[in-house]
Amino acid sequence: xxxPADDRLPLGVGPFARLVAAFADSRxxxxxxxxxxxxxxxxAFAPWLAPQNPYDLMQLDILDSRLAPGSPSGDGRxxxxxxxxxxGRDMLSAILYGLRISVVVGVSATVLALLLGMALGLVAxxxxxxxxxxxxxxxxxxxxxxxxxTAMILLALFGQGIxxxxxxxxxxxxxxxxxxxxxxxxxxxxxxxxxxARLLGLSTARIVFRHLLPNCLPPLIVVAAxxxxxxxxxxxxxxxxxxxxxxxxxxxxxxIANGFQYLYSGRYWISVFPGVxxxxxxLAINLVADxxxxxLNPRLQKQ
Amino acid sequence: MTSDKAAPLLELRAVxxxxxxxxxxxxxxxxxxxxxxxxxxxxxxxxxNLAIAAGEVVGLVGESGCGKSTLGRIAVGLAAASAxxxxxxxxAIDRLPPAxxxxxxxxxxxxxxxxxASLNPRMRVRELIAEAPRVHGLVGRGAEADxxxxxxxxxxxxxxxxxxxxxxxxxxxxARIGIARALAVNPAFLVCDEAVAALDVSIQAQVLNLFxxxxxxxxxxxxxxxxxxxxxxxxxxxxxxxxxxxxxxxxPVDELFAHPNxxxxxxxxxxxxxxxxxxxxxxxxRGELPSPLDPPRGCHFHPRCPHAIARCRVExxxxxxxxxxxxxxxxLNAG
Numbered sequence: 001x002x003x004p005a006d007d008r009l010p011l012g013v014g015p016f017a018r019l020v021a022a023f024a025d026s027r028x029x030x031x032x033x034x035x036x037x038x039x040x041x042x043x044a045f046a047p048w049l050a051p052q053n054p055y056d057l058m059q060l061d062i063l064d065s066r067l068a069p070g071s072p073s074g075d076g077r078x079x080x081x082x083x084x085x086x087x088g089r090d091m092l093s094a095i096l097y098g099l100r101i102s103v104v105v106g107v108s109a110t111v112l113a114l115l116l117g118m119a120l121g122l123v124a125x126x127x128x129x130x131x132x133x134x135x136x137x138x139x140x141x142x143x144x145x146x147x148x149x150t151a152m153i154l155l156a157l158f159g160q161g162i163x164x165x166x167x168x169x170x171x172x173x174x175x176x177x178x179x180x181x182x183x184x185x186x187x188x189x190x191x192x193x194x195x196x197a198r199l200l201g202l203s204t205a206r207i208v209f210r211h212l213l214p215n216c217l218p219p220l221i222v223v224a225a226x227x228x229x230x231x232x233x234x235x236x237x238x239x240x241x242x243x244x245x246x247x248x249x250x251x252x253x254x255x256i257a258n259g260f261q262y263l264y265s266g267r268y269w270i271s272v273f274p275g276v277x278x279x280x281x282x283l284a285i286n287l288v289a290d291x292x293x294x295x296l297n298p299r300l301q302k303q
Numbered sequence: 304m305t306s307d308k309a310a311p312l313l314e315l316r317a318v319x320x321x322x323x324x325x326x327x328x329x330x331x332x333x334x335x336x337x338x339x340x341x342x343x344x345x346x347x348x349x350x351x352n353l354a355i356a357a358g359e360v361v362g363l364v365g366e367s368g369c370g371k372s373t374l375g376r377i378a379v380g381l382a383a384a385s386a387x388x389x390x391x392x393x394x395a396i397d398r399l400p401p402a403x404x405x406x407x408x409x410x411x412x413x414x415x416x417x418x419x420a421s422l423n424p425r426m427r428v429r430e431l432i433a434e435a436p437r438v439h440g441l442v443g444r445g446a447e448a449d450x451x452x453x454x455x456x457x458x459x460x461x462x463x464x465x466x467x468x469x470x471x472x473x474x475x476x477x478a479r480i481g482i483a484r485a486l487a488v489n490p491a492f493l494v495c496d497e498a499v500a501a502l503d504v505s506i507q508a509q510v511l512n513l514f515x516x517x518x519x520x521x522x523x524x525x526x527x528x529x530x531x532x533x534x535x536x537x538x539x540x541x542x543x544x545x546x547x548x549x550x551x552x553x554x555p556v557d558e559l560f561a562h563p564n565x566x567x568x569x570x571x572x573x574x575x576x577x578x579x580x581x582x583x584x585x586x587x588x589r590g591e592l593p594s595p596l597d598p599p600r601g602c603h604f605h606p607r608c609p610h611a612i613a614r615c616r617v618e619x620x621x622x623x624x625x626x627x628x629x630x631x632x633x634x635l636n637a638g
Contacts, residue, residue: 014425014427014468015424015425015468015470191420191421192415192416192417192420192421193420193421193422193423193424195381195413195415195421196413196415196421196481196484196485197423197435198381199379199380199381199408199411199412199413199485200409200412200434200435200484200487200488201405201406201408201409201435201438201439201488202434202435202438203438206438210434211423211426214425215423215424215425
């Protein structure tokens with residue numbers, strides 16, 4: 001597929017530029033990337049895009065509650081394109097704000113878990129020894145528990161809030177990164193270029209961060225991309241169960257939960273539209289992550 | 304510096320290396336219950352002595368698994384010996400404080416076998432070569448580009464290639480980049496572990512010529528590890544033959560090829576393919592290299608040796624001088 005691109009590329013093209021070229025080979029992945037960017041921008045600019053601030057109770061009109069998609073508001077100032085929920089909240093606005101929370105929680109939890117797992121995995125993989133054995137047993141124990149269970153236990157202890165749910169997500173996901181980093185660091189750390197760096201008298205910190213880490217990143221990027229989707233789904237699940245975020249700042253999961261009770265009475269929009277938003281977000285991330293995995297696969301990369 | 308002028312540049316004294324760890328507590332309990340058979344340590348090197356004088360090129364030859372790579376890794380400091388001592392310019396370098404050791408260690412560099420795995424794929428050639436000298440203050444920031452260009456020219460590469468990444472080069476070019484990287488810290492001694500084995504034969508000759516050229520130009524000392532007698536003959540002053548973790552023969556290159564003494568050396572030379580057109584029967588050495596897990600008693604070579612006598616089965620032969628600068632470890636020399 002993408003590997004023989006080398007000849008066409010100009011001189012001095014780095015591994016990163018090759019990667020970008022290979023990524024663009026799949027239209028589906030580019031569509032996923034476009035969708036992902038749209039979602040990210042919509043989430044980032046929610047306050048300017050949304051017709052209403054769904055968190056400002058002063059703007060909500062309880063008389064407008066549970067209106068079907070396309071209904072005008074009671075005061076005639078705006079149209080509820082996606083309907084309203086039980087509090088008279090415009091669903092479009094609620095979804096945009098909810099997306100914002102979901103994405104922020106998913107991305108920040110992933111980044112923190114990645115940094116933590118990567119640091120521990122690098123030390124374990126490069127130096128080995130007792131720390132390695134101990135860490136891997138902790139990882140085994142951690143991975144033996146379903147992540148939702150870990151997160152639920154922690155949230156039951158901490159209570160609600162964005163910071164708390166991020167901590168719970170980090171606690172249930174760091175182990176994936178630690179294990180992936182460790183196995184890659186073990187393979188890369190035994191290659192001759194690392195030995196050459198040792199003979200050249202470079203410091204351990206320089207070898208680990210400048211030589212080892214950049215070569216361990218490809219599989220981590222793939223895991224992280226997939227785990228963002230998992231983190232967003234897990235956060236939605238927890239919020240759906242009422243464990244995640246407070247009712248006043250609904251994320252997608254909480255919006256779905258709020259509409260759940262009206263599904264059988266025909267008011268589908270309260271649950272279905274946030275569900276579709278969640279689905280599209282996770283789909284877009286997975287499309288991008290799948291292509292990243294293909295591009296970064298060492299067996300396809302060389303030649 | 305406290306270096307001793309008369310001392311060899313690098314000396315390995317009675318270096319041994321065992322692989323296989325001591326059993327831990329759980330293994331010991333399991334062993335006592337009969338659940339676990341203890342892993343026997345592998346004796347990769349058995350009290351090897353090797354002294355290399357400044358300016359000398361020593362070829363180290365042996366079958367795969369004989370310990371020659373392990374010896375090279377110990378010589379260069381990548382692996383620690385289980386017993387014995389490494390001396391650099393007469394100093395026990397491994398007992399120095401870390402900073403001082405690092406300073407001396409820069410004088411000993413290695414040329415690796417695999418031209419693909421030995422270059423960091425994420426670094427440009429410029430950074431591959433300039434990183435270490437910059438870190439050690441051997442080259443200033445401003446002089447870096449000139450420095451890299453000079454090193455690339457030294458190994459026969461176009462300085463314009465400095466901004467490329469390793470994947471854009473052929474195997475031979477990568478080998479040259481590896482040499483340039485080692486030379487960047489001004490080493491006195493290079494250990495070349497099968498440095499040309501992964502290259503095409505035509506490229507091998509070019510890289511070997513580069514090694515000889517650099518030796519004349521920079522006065523380098525080499526330990527050249529190879530399984531290929533032809534390669535070693537081309538480059539070496541002295542050849543050391545290893546068999547199953549022991550040195551069996553050591554002699555100046557012409558002497559060794561003219562008068563091989565040890566039966567193992569004789570067998571190796573008889574097997575080396577030549578271009579002479581003649582009917583030749585290949586007398587393969589009988590049998591396989593014995594497992595280093597369970598080496599034969601006495602002389603390690605006796606199960607495969609056509610001349611073995613009773614003494615070979617019980618007593619280990621020691622290296623003895625049989626002619627000037629020619630040592631061999633064989634009981635047959637005792638008369």
